[in-house]
Amino acid sequence: MSVTVSTVEASDPQGLTAAAGRLGGTIADLDGAITGQQQALDRMRAAWQGTAGDAAIAQAEKNLTEQLQLRARLESVRAALATGGPQLEATRAGLTGVVGTLRAAGWTVTDDGRAIAPVFPPLLKQFEPGFTAVIQRLLQLFGQIDAATAGAVRTAIGGVPPATPPGTPLPPPPPPGASPEQVKQWWDSLSDADRKRLTDTAPRGLGNLDGLPVEVRDQLNRTVMDRDIARVEHAASANGVGADEVAAHPERYGLNRADAVAYQNGLKARQGLKHQAEGDNPARPRKTYLFGYDPLAYNGQGTAAVALGNPDTADNIGVIVPGTGSSLESDWLNSGRNDGINLLDQMGKADPSKQNAVIMWMGYDAPDSFTDPRIANPELARSGGALLAGDVNSLHVTHTGAGEPNITVLGHSYGSTTVADAFAGSGMKATNAVLIGCPGTDLTHSAADFNLQGGQVYVGNASTDPVGWIGASDMAADVLNGPLADPLGLSVGLGDDASAESFGAVRFHAEVPGGNLPDFDDHSYYYTMGSESLYSMSAIASGHGDALGGLGMLADGRDSPAVSTPDRIPTPFGDIPLPHTDIPLGPAILDPEAPRDNGAVTSDHRFDGRPI
Secondary structure, three states: OOOOHHHHHHOOHHHHHHHHHHHHHHHHHHHHHHHHHHHHHHHHHHHOOHHHHHHHHHHHHHHHHHHHHHHHHHHHHHHHHHHHHHHHHHHHHHHHHHHHHHHHOOOEEOOOOOEEOOOOOHHHHHHHHHHHHHHHHHHHHHHHHHHHHHHHHHHHHHOOOOOOOOOOOOOOOOOOOOOHHHHHHHHHHOOHHHHHHHHHHOOOOHHHOEOEOHHHHHHHHHHHHHHHHHHHHHHHHHHOOOHHHHHHOHHHHOOOHHHHHHHHHHHHHHHHHHHHHHOOOOOOOOOEEEEEEEOOHHHHOOEEEEEEOOOOOOOEEEEEEOOOOOOOOOOOOOOOOOHHHHHHHHHHHHOOOOOEEEEEEEOOOOOOOOOOHHHHOOHHHHHHHHHHHHHHHHHHHHOOOOOOOEEEEEEEOHHHHHHHHHHHHHOOOOOEEEEEOOOOOOOOOOHHHHOOOOOOEEEEOOOOOHHHHHHHHOHHHHHHHOOOOOOOOOOOOOOOOOOEHHHOOEEEOOOOOOOOOOOHHHHHOOOOOEOHHHHHHHHHHOOOHHHOOOOOOEEOOEEOOEEEOOOEEOOOOOOEEOOOOEEEOOOOOEOOOOOOOHHHOOOOEOOOOOOO
16 A cells, blocks of 8 residues: 555654664663573572473573573564664655645645645646655655565564574673673673674674674674575575575565565675775785674665774774765675775875775665755765764774774765764764765864864865865755755755865865866766875875875865955045955855866876885
8 A cells, every 4th residue: 555645644753763762671671681590590500400400400591592582583673663763754754844845835735645736826837746756755765664664573573583502592782772882891791602602693783783893793794694695595495496586586485575685785795895805906805894784774775884904903094984875785895896995005005104994884874876855965964974973983992903093084975974974963083084075064064063183174076076066056955945845855955065265174186187077977086096086085094194285285275256345445635444355255166176287187196106
């Protein structure tokens, strides 16, 4: 049955979020009971002997196993509600905002999502298809999220509980919401035997806990990934069919749609790890770590984070945050994506004396594409910023190298807005921020709003990158969205232009050779080997941002057109001095990078054999 406007208006997604919170409390109470059971069982083993004792211990072990299985089910339900509730609420808010605005302007919105313009003025008639498409897409999205949430809950309640080893049960994990410091303390408190049983069993999601060592996260997440793939492959082998057949029709082979999605995204994660390890030199693979892995996140789009090199021991850590279309489903890690490979290569050559690591972080719900209506709003950047801040801040807790690591967080496109919001809205702690192809900085209005720990905010926006001008023009909000009664929502726009001189960031050269006209291809050039931008970012991430001037990579910021007042007025009795001032005439649209001669922009900027 199709979802209707009235159904969405009457829904209460916040109730799901509240229920998830209550379940978290129930799970915490159950954890206490499980701990008590474990302690009692330990005492029984030490004190009871004989046939009666063996029977009592066996029954206690059975009870404890059932409690652990119940906990696993409850945690799966809680996770489904905690994920689905906010997603449904955001979609509901978008729909009711559009519908409410249209109705207030005299439009009619039918229950199936058709937008009907008022009779006058007749000009509004032409906007009916556009508004109808937006509303019906939101209805469809609400239905998909609702179905996915319900399916996840049904699977958690009715599916096969995760296996637990016989005998002594697994140690309970930290309570939901535990800080990285608490997670680290919990892990450090476990015996070697308990750690081994946890890594061997690898409960889903455990490897994403901030505060676990990176090597442990990798081992846990790879085990879950391998299990996701093996589940479908085993079903295929048992039934004499191909794995693709099982993935296409999982219910025919005793599996469900979530199993198929986990298999498909697990394969893409495995292929992405292989690509990031080998790049263009399979004979000399680099060490990679599966820092984060959730193949079912965001209705099956899937999230992951892959570290090249070990962040726990590195002197310098770069965290790359991509923008639109970055997910496991889109195969972002594998589709020729060499951003992290190139950055790590040049960081090491810029300063060979340091150990470096780069994390390719796609751990949030990024807009699907440039046509995704969510791209014009900062909500995904704000929620993604909170997740990013949690992961980055945990790097300080698990770091075992000498001193604090030099952490540079590099955001591209919508990812740069996410980085800005992680600093300003979620208290992310890092040394430097780098924004490239930035469409706006949302919650931050100047470099000071990043609250950096001794570093700088750097920006690299090519003058020919159209996306990098969005923050300067605010065109979507001023020209299109407002006059059309806010089809993209009332909060459309991604904020200030970090390239403006007034923003206070350090700008570096990031131009593209061969042209000076706007080109969307230039939006994807920043990590290209030999580019001005990669050269500059490698210097920054390796701890040498202060060398940009000596490398000839510093650029002036954009400025606003202005009129100047006279500094004096002539009179018959002599000149009268006046205070001189420049009055800006709009946003910063004068870019000193634009008129650079094409011959001055080259693609030979490398640290190969030329360290800083």
